Amino acid sequence: MITAKEARAISEQMNDQADERIMFEIERNIKVACEEGRTQISCDGTISCRLMQKLSDLGYVVNTGNQYQESYFTVEW
Secondary structure, rough: OOOHHHHHHHHHHHHHHHHHHHHHHHHHHHHHHHHHHOOOEEEEEEOOOOHHHHHHHHEEEEEEEEEEOEEEEEEEE
16 A cells, blocks of 8 residues: 555646646647737636746736636636
8 A cells, every 4th residue: 555645646646747748738729819910818727826826927817717617717918
């Protein structure tokens, strides 16, 4: 049986990897939106507080919402 400390480390590693994938997708969408002259993207799903803070630190405005019982978030610049 793994220890609680080991389980926590595995969970944090998995969360970090998920955040990296999501941030890569957000960055890709932002680049496409910029090329199209837009100043906002909208993504289905949820975003972690850590990613929201990271984007905010970079100067983006992140909003979350729910419509028809589906979560989404927007990133504006």
